[in-house]
Amino acid sequence: MLNRLRVLVSGLSHSSTRCCSGYVSRMRFLNRLKEDDDACAEALSDSHLMLFHSLQPLLKQNQDRSFSSVSLHHKDVESLLQSLGADLSIIRESVLIGCSDTGGALFCLDLAAVEAAAVEEQNGAKFVDLRKSFFLLSDSAAPLVAKAQALLRWHQTHRFCSLSGKPTERNRSGSHRVTAGSKVIHYPQMSPVVIALVHDGSRCLLARQASFPPGLYSALAGFCDMGESVEETVRREVAEEAGLEVLSVTYSGSQHWPFPSSSFMIGCFAAVSPAHTELSVDHSELEDARWFDLRQIQTGLRVPAPPRRGGGGPAVTWFPPRHAIGHQLMQEWAEQQQTRHVT
Numbered sequence: 001m002l003n004r005l006r007v008l009v010s011g012l013s014h015s016s017t018r019c020c021s022g023y024v025s026r027m028r029f030l031n032r033l034k035e036d037d038d039a040c041a042e043a044l045s046d047s048h049l050m051l052f053h054s055l056q057p058l059l060k061q062n063q064d065r066s067f068s069s070v071s072l073h074h075k076d077v078e079s080l081l082q083s084l085g086a087d088l089s090i091i092r093e094s095v096l097i098g099c100s101d102t103g104g105a106l107f108c109l110d111l112a113a114v115e116a117a118a119v120e121e122q123n124g125a126k127f128v129d130l131r132k133s134f135f136l137l138s139d140s141a142a143p144l145v146a147k148a149q150a151l152l153r154w155h156q157t158h159r160f161c162s163l164s165g166k167p168t169e170r171n172r173s174g175s176h177r178v179t180a181g182s183k184v185i186h187y188p189q190m191s192p193v194v195i196a197l198v199h200d201g202s203r204c205l206l207a208r209q210a211s212f213p214p215g216l217y218s219a220l221a222g223f224c225d226m227g228e229s230v231e232e233t234v235r236r237e238v239a240e241e242a243g244l245e246v247l248s249v250t251y252s253g254s255q256h257w258p259f260p261s262s263s264f265m266i267g268c269f270a271a272v273s274p275a276h277t278e279l280s281v282d283h284s285e286l287e288d289a290r291w292f293d294l295r296q297i298q299t300g301l302r303v304p305a306p307p308r309r310g311g312g313g314p315a316v317t318w319f320p321p322r323h324a325i326g327h328q329l330m331q332e333w334a335e336q337q338q339t340r341h342v343t
């Protein structure tokens, strides 16, 4: 099953600016910080801040060679900025992203105003492009980094009201912006995108765009047009891109995806008739599309994403990283096929 909600309940402490244990308490705590600027400011002063530079997360390599994002306590961020002679008021640009597993609020901050190399040196870490970060971070770490980057990006690109052109001002948590001198509120937005694993009963359809790295194949995806249902988007995208008619659509799960700016991925299975599987690929959208059987999918799921370089042989076929919904749909389909073969 797709796992998109991770509930952290361990070791949470009780105080006015920290949440107590339990999912309900944590959500209410975060909601209060979104609504109450004073409570949010107080929480920020005793919080950890995930660091970015020009929308690139700061990553450090651990002793076991895995990577994690760097979050510093508020007072350590102050010391860092002081040591670099930077204005401490930039901490006010921090955006609330959640609750840590020790019960404090967690924020993110873009340090674009200071020199990246100096921050990297002081933390023994590197600012890494978000796409590359996605291949380095664990399944549980990547979604929070993606959420943080998406919120920072939204604030950077929504400094003015699209209605009046006037500047907008953020609330303390960064959950919304308000047009100066008015009551017009702007909330962060995501674009709905369907991602459909098309199958004919025994094979599934994967495709690659010319812009993908060599060898990468994924399920068909497409942005929802205004007024469309999920089912309509799946049917249209599969018809447009692969020339196939979808008979039925089954919802599987969803995921926030930070590319190209902020997408809400709606994962589905799309069944086509085994009697009508001839492809007519739209090469203006896709470089290639192919049917894969169970064995090919299982082999591809075992290839690390991205595959190790070298060898000089033909490009190996590989799939999006484990935390990408495209990967999870393939995993789920392979498990269903296996169960069918066993029973």
Ligand SMILES: NC(=O)C1=CN([C@@H]2O[C@H](COP(=O)(O)OP(=O)(O)OC[C@H]3O[C@@H](n4cnc5c(N)ncnc54)[C@H](OP(=O)(O)O)[C@@H]3O)[C@@H](O)[C@H]2O)C=CC1
Pocket: 191, 193, 195, 218, 219, 220, 221, 222, 223, 257, 259, 260, 263, 265, 285, 320, 324, 325, 326, 327
């Ligand atoms: N998480 C995962 O596992 C996967 C995620 N994805 C994501 O799905 C997204 C959509 O897939 P893709 O096949 O590219 O989509 P589409 O097939 O819809 O093609 C993309 C084109 O749609 C147009 N478009 C329509 N609405 C929007 C919008 N709101 N924002 C941007 N472009 C829009 C643009 O064309 P024009 O500029 O000509 O108007 C764009 O080039 C990708 O950004 C990709 O990152 C894809 C596969 C796997």
Ligand SMILES: [Mg+2]
Pocket: 220, 221, 222, 241, 285
């Ligand atoms: Mg597409």
